[in-house]
Amino acid sequence: MTALLLVHGRSQEMAAGADRSAAAVAAYVEGRKREWLGGLARGLTLAGHPPVRPEDVYYPFYGNLLADLIAAHERAGGHTPDLESxxxxxxxxxxxxxxxxxxxxxxxxxxxxxxxxxxxxxxxxxxxxxxxxxxxxxxxxxxxxxxxxxxxxxxxxxxxxxxxxxxxxxxxxxxxxxxxxxEDDRMRTAVQKEVSAAVDRAVADHHHDMVVVAHSLGSVVAYDLCADFTASIRVRLLVTAGSPLGYPIVRRNLRGGTEGADDRGVPAVLDPIPGSPGRDRVWWLNAFDVLDVVALVHPLASRFSSGPQRIRDERTFNPTAPHSVSDYLSDPDVAGPIGDVLAGV
Known part of the structure; x- marks a missing residue:
């Protein structure tokens, strides 16, 4: 079976002062995941696909972790022994x-x-x-x-x-x-650890293939994940939505390239299903709304080596907000390729 890994972006943390018991966090994360799956279900329906099976979905949550690390960092001022970088x-x-x-x-x-x-x-x-x-x-x-x-x-x-x-x-x-x-190795490592743990859970659940869908800052996290990928699972499709990967300063800091240079390639781990005759293979689908301030530097295909052959840029028109993840996933041109891979087409 094919697993679906959803990698969220920034500003997903729980409200200040909220109950952070295990049960409360689990309920909160489930709500965030439902937002993604609700949008994707609409897009899949429009593309002629059934909704995904909940047991195949993995949603690593690092929102609280990242927000806490940034807050602690900024409270610390000029120096603190708590930061190991x-x-x-x-x-x-x-x-x-x-x-x-x-x-x-x-x-x-x-x-x-x-x-x-x-x-x-x-x-x-x-x-x-x-x-x-x-x-x-x-x-x-x-x-x-x-x-x-x-x-x-x-x-x-x-x-x-x-x-x-x-x-x-x-x-x-x-x-x-x-x-x-x-710029902060400690934050980056902590976030990557959470996302990699979700991949390990998918492998333990006997998934052999995976679709990675990433939004906003999550697309940077997902690129790093793919660049360092070592798990025994094939990444059949990468989908980025509202991504800042077009910015040269972001690409210069990505994994898998020469430090200080913005030349980055399509991650080698991407291994699309060949598909039926006449159907294009899709390695990486990038969705952007032209009013999305996070994704202003678009399209991506020309900005990555081998991108013109392996990246499909898809312009969307998000009805509720330019950066909305549910709007991105509601677009059948975004959801369709996800549904194709999940169906093994």
Whole structure:
């Protein structure tokens, strides 16, 4: 049988002060899983497939863990013996730099031009900004100074909020969590341990094949999982939805490539079912809504080596919210390939 691994993203933790007894956590996680499966059931029905069997679904939950680690990290300030990786101040500085780069890359994808924005708000900064823009246009390695970058990042954040209708706070919180996952080895290892344990449970339950469906930050987690994959189970399909994997700063920090370079390939572990004659093999399906601020850098196929042959990008129009996982999975063009693999087609 084929297992279905659902890898959630950020901001899935229980509310502050909520009951965290084993029973309460289990009930909460079941509710989160039902949200995914409800959307997927609609998409599968529209694609002509039956719903998935609950016993084949694995939903590793790291929401509380990640939120607690980030909160403890930020409470700790400049130094704490509790963190076994780099000192807090070092990790925080790296995470802030990564977050700022994510903001700038997202804004540039939508046509952000710093000099134009600053002409309205800080005209005295226009000349040095134009100088950097011209140097970059000429192919030079020109970066923003410590004086200019904070102001430009603020303008880029406002620009993103205006363009996407997403609040600046939500954008900042998402990009912060992605940055911490990428830059803090302790957080990354803890999250990977939870997800890998779910794969091990699927193997123990005698599943031989697996479909991995990942949303938001979960797509980064899933890519890392696939890059390091050692389990005795075949990954027949990877599905990412609302993914930040298009951002160069994210790809530079993924597993399975040269450190500092954004050249990454389709994970070698992906082994699609050949399918019936005339049916395309799908290694990796990536779904994006053009208003989803997390997935603004799209499509993915051209950004990964062997991607044009192995990644199918699918544009969706999510009716309730651009980043909604249930909306993504309700799309029959997203759910259909999942149903094909689960049915062994």
């Amino acid at each position: 780099a000192p807090v101040a070092v990790v925080a500085k790296k995470a802030t730099r990564t977050r700022d780069d994510l903001v700038l890359e997202a804004a540039e994808e939508l046509g952000f031009r710093p000099s134009r924005r600053l002409a309205r708000t800080d005209p005295e900064l226009v000349a040095p900004v134009v100088a950097v823009e011209r140097a970059r246009a000429a192919g030079a390695e020109a970066g923003w100074s410590d004086l200019l970058k904070p102001r430009i990042v603020r303008e880029a954040l406002q620009f993103l909020a205006e363009k996407t209708g997403t609040s600046e706070l939500i954008i900042q919180q998402f990009l912060r969590d992605v940055a911490y996952y990428l």
